[in-house]
Amino acid sequence: MRNQLLTFPATAVLLLFALEGSTYAHHGINAWFDMTRSATVKGTVTGFDWTNPHSYVYIDVKDEKGAIQKWSAEMGSVGMLARHGWRRDTIKAGDEITLIGNPAKDGKSSMILDKAVLTDGRELPASDLVPGTPVGPPREN
Amino acid sequence: MWNRLISIVAAVAAMLAVVPATRGQDAAKPGPVPDISGVWLVAKVQPALFPKGGAPLQPWAEAKFKAADLKTNDPNLACLPEGVPRTMFVPLPMEIFQVPTRVVIIHEGVQVFRQIYMNRQHPKDLDPTYSGDSIGKWEGDTLVVDTIGFNDKTWVDMDGGLPHSDAMHVIERIRRVDHDTLVDEMTIEDPKAYTKPITAQQVYKLKPGWEIQEYVCEENNKYTYQGK
Numbered sequence: 001m002r003n004q005l006l007t008f009p010a011t012a013v014l015l016l017f018a019l020e021g022s023t024y025a026h027h028g029i030n031a032w033f034d035m036t037r038s039a040t041v042k043g044t045v046t047g048f049d050w051t052n053p054h055s056y057v058y059i060d061v062k063d064e065k066g067a068i069q070k071w072s073a074e075m076g077s078v079g080m081l082a083r084h085g086w087r088r089d090t091i092k093a094g095d096e097i098t099l100i101g102n103p104a105k106d107g108k109s110s111m112i113l114d115k116a117v118l119t120d121g122r123e124l125p126a127s128d129l130v131p132g133t134p135v136g137p138p139r140e141n
Numbered sequence: 142m143w144n145r146l147i148s149i150v151a152a153v154a155a156m157l158a159v160v161p162a163t164r165g166q167d168a169a170k171p172g173p174v175p176d177i178s179g180v181w182l183v184a185k186v187q188p189a190l191f192p193k194g195g196a197p198l199q200p201w202a203e204a205k206f207k208a209a210d211l212k213t214n215d216p217n218l219a220c221l222p223e224g225v226p227r228t229m230f231v232p233l234p235m236e237i238f239q240v241p242t243r244v245v246i247i248h249e250g251v252q253v254f255r256q257i258y259m260n261r262q263h264p265k266d267l268d269p270t271y272s273g274d275s276i277g278k279w280e281g282d283t284l285v286v287d288t289i290g291f292n293d294k295t296w297v298d299m300d301g302g303l304p305h306s307d308a309m310h311v312i313e314r315i316r317r318v319d320h321d322t323l324v325d326e327m328t329i330e331d332p333k334a335y336t337k338p339i340t341a342q343q344v345y346k347l348k349p350g351w352e353i354q355e356y357v358c359e360e361n362n363k364y365t366y367q368g369k
Contacts, residue, residue, distance in 0.1 A: 027218055027364050028188070028211030028300035051361035053220065053251075079249055079354030080233065129186070129232060139189040139301045 025054065025074065025112060025128065030138045032105060033112045039103040041071050041111075045095040050088040052077050057116070059097060061109075073099045073113040076128035084125040095119045101126075175282050177317050178239050180353065181345035183232045184322075189301030190341050202304050202334040209302025216295055219366030220358030222253045224271035224295030225288050226311050226327050229343050231299065236353050244277055244284065249353045257286050269307050271295055286313040297329060298341070306333035321347040 029035065043059035055075040060068045075081060091097060096119050101111040113126040125131045190196070198206055208214070217223065223231055233250035244257040257277040267274050267290030274290040288311040297303035309331040317323050323345040330338045 028215055030188070030300070031211035049361055052356050053358045053360075053362055056361075077233070077250075077354075077356055079356060082354065083351065130182070133184075133186060133232065135186040136188055137192040139192050139194075141194065 025076075028138075029102075029112055033102045034105050035102050035138075037103055038100065038114075039111045040098065040100045042096070042098045043071060045091050045093055045097050046070075047093065048091050050078060052079075055081055055086075057091065057097065057099065057113070059099065069109055071099070071109045071111070073101055073111050073116075073126075075113045075126045080128045080130075081126065083130075085122075086124060086126075090124070091116075091118065174239070174279050175284070175317060176239070177244075177284065177315065177323060178237050180234050180236045180348045180351040181323050182234045182348050182351075183230065184344040184346045186232045186299070187230055187341075187343065188299050190298040190303060190339065191301060196303060196339065197336040198304075199334055199336060202306075205304040206302055209296070209304070211300060211302070214366070214368035215300070215302070216366065216368060217251075218362075218364040219368070220251060220362050221294070221366075222251055222271040223248075224291065225255065225273050225275070226313070226329065226341070227296050227298060228253060228255070228272070229313075229325055229327070230341075233356070234348060234351055234353060235345075244286075247353050249356050251358050252356050257284075263287075263289055269293075273309075273311070280314075282316055284313075284315040286315060287311075288313070297339075304334055305329070305331050308333040323347070 041059065041061050043061035045057060045059055047056075047058035049056040055078060056072055057075060058070065058072050061071055062068055076084075098117040099111065099113055100115050100117070101113040104110045104112075115123055116126050117123045129135070196206065222228065228248050228250070231248065231250045233248065235246050235248045238245045238247070242258065242260040244259065246255040246257070248254065253272070255272050255275060257275040259277050261276060263274050263276055269292035270290060271292060271294065273288040275286050275288040277284050277286045279285070289309070291305065291307055291309045293305060293307050295305070297305050297309075309329065312328045312330070314326040315323065316326075325343045325345070327341045327343070328338050329335075329341070
């Protein structure tokens with residue numbers, strides 16, 4: 001995954017640093033996503049599921065040669081997203097968006113979303129957690 | 142004048158009907174009780190009660206704990222109810238309602254509710270359920286909730302995979318420590334699964350203006366439960 005991303009330096013950046021958990025999902029996130037790493041990808045929205053238990057945004061990320069890599073990002077539930085300022089029509093196909101979250105452990109081009117930067121520059125929290133909510137340690141084994 | 146008096150009496154009666162927290166627990170025990178109603182949200186997420194292990198588990202429960210897997214057998218993967226006490230750790234809002242005979246908690250996550258009966262004892266021969274049977278009483282400013290009658294299909298903590306048996310007994314002491322803060326002190330007894338009681342605390346903050354939203358977990362659940 002790391003190497004894949006590094007082939008898309010113009011549009012996809014993977015930042016590697018320890019990140020305090022700031023996301024929550026109805027399922028245990030640590031089993032699925034690497035919460036010690038942050039992923040940032042920028043691309044064009046191709047779909048948006050405004051659904052429970054999670055909403056999802058799908059984007060096309062283009063590399064310097066024009067090749068498309070498809071990314072999906074798991075978001076929070078509809079109720080919490082609405083409290084963060086999201087609406088069912090906040091994003092639509094064709095919008096440019098930047099997704100910031102934690103990458104999937106399985107190496108696929110997916111992440112759990114922490115926040116998104118919209119075309120108009122607005123930055124919206126995108127998980128079930130109110131920003132700043134402390135999260136204790138997960139089970140170690 | 143007479144009509145005006147009747148109107149005032151009717152208005153007061155209507156207020157009493159909609160402000161149950163100022164009334165007694167039931168008709169036999171009139172008197173004020175604390176108001177813990179409102180929408181509350183956990184103040185700090187606790188993924189695991191024993192993140193480094195060390196829970197006082199019986200051998201079979203230790204084996205079940207080791208087999209707990211967030212990717213395969215977490216009941217949440219199937220959108221099943223978290224049950225008590227796990228539901229109290231879920232970082233999605235819950236709303237507490239009080240009527241004289243009951244305290245009702247509506248949890249947004251997975252759209253489940255708890256009913257705490259203030260006017261009766263536990264029925265005999267309870268059917269095992271996810272949330273069990275809860276009865277409550279006020280001890281000063283503290284709501285003491287006693288819950289039994291569980292199935293063994295849920296986890297005790299949020300993502301830690303702590304198991305329990307159908308003998309679990311949960312005692313909660315719920316207190317509004319200030320206007321914006323609610324604290325639930327839990328004691329979990331389960332001699333079949335644990336060698337001694339375990340304790341936990343969850344703090345909640347009031348969320349004025351929030352309303353509980355629909356949460357149909359089965360709508361677009363992309364996870365697969367492989368438990369039994």
